[in-house]
Amino acid sequence: MPTAFTRRTLLAAAASAAAGIVHGQAAQRPLRITAIPDESPTELARKAAPLVRYLEQRLGVKVEFTPVTDYAAAVEALASQQVDLAWFGGFTFVQALQRSGGKAVPLVQREEDQKFRSVFITTDAGIRSLADLKGRTLSFGSPSSTSGHLMPRSFLLAAGVDPDRDLKRVAYSGAHDATVAAVASGKVDAGALNISVWDKLVADGKVDAARLRVFHTTPAYYDYNWTVHADMPPARREQLARAFTDLSAATPEGRQILELQRATRFIPTRVENYRGIEAAARSAGLLK
Structure with missing residues (x-):
């Protein structure tokens, strides 16, 4: 028959083994x-x-x-x-x-x-500055996007253009590449997006540079x-x-x-x- 000491030893060993298993499982998660x-x-x-x-x-x-x-x-x-x-x-x-x-x-x-930046793009020859967006349609990316919405909106406001008041319509494409597609297809007059996505699309030949162009690049953030x-x-x-x-x-x-x-x-x-x-x-x- 096991003594009290033996029982305590066995229980301690079992607990230690269980702890080791749990630790091993956590380590492998x-x-x-x-x-x-x-x-x-x-x-x-x-x-x-x-x-x-x-x-x-x-x-x-x-x-x-x-x-x-x-x-x-x-x-x-x-x-x-x-x-x-x-x-x-x-x-x-x-x-x-x-x-x-x-x-x-x-x-x-x-x-x-x-020192990240956003770019504003268009196919419209009449759009040369942020002020030219008044009365036009514009696509941001996701509402929660820094480079596709928040900072472009912030720089528009700083330039005296309130997107909700001064633009004809504001759309949200959901993603940077989708913004480019919306501008290229004529769904909107202009769009704002992440500069690195834009540069990558241009480098990969996925942008018609004869039609789509950058008309404004934001300050860095x-x-x-x-x-x-x-x-x-x-x-x-x-x-x-x-x-x-x-x-x-x-x-x-x-x-x-x-x-x-x-x-x-x-x-x-x-x-x-x-x-x-x-x-x-x-x-x-x-x-x-």
Whole structure:
């Protein structure tokens, strides 16, 4: 018959084994990532695939990319910890910070995101400046897009053009490439979008440069970043951040990922970089 000491020893061993199993399961849980749907689902999946493979190799865990239906879903997924890592624009990061009660932590941004810009495009020869948009139709991207709505709206207001009062009609395409399509097809007179998407479409020959042109480029502002929830262990945060900052165009793998992410390199970022975005959102009445 087991003694009291033996029973205690067996119970302690069982508890230790159970804890080890739980710890092992937690360690093996996939890293779940998502991104705001600022481009077509096909393009987002193409950009994500090599990054997923790279992070699996660096972290030693399975990585799962989960697309979302809209910007709000990306914010909610990170705030409720349905995903561990999210690619946000500046405005969606600010929304996630608010929605999570201050628990959204920006890890890294592209070097380009320190001085990001938006462009206004048109096929109309009569549109040469922001003031010329009065009485015309204009498409933004998603209502929650930094570079496709918030900052273009902010710069329009600064130029004395109130989109809701001075334009004939304001539309929302939902994504940057969709904005280009709307302008190209004549659905709207002009559109505002992310400069890196525009440059990529031009470089790939997907824009009829004889018809579509940029008539205004905005001043620079901070934009996109990769964000995690504050509950992620510091060691994992550091591991993730290092994986991004170690990406280099000097290696075939790094070059492919950076090209798809439209990045020269990734650098650390911080909450303070997005205070200007928050102020612009509040000023425009888009954040309460």
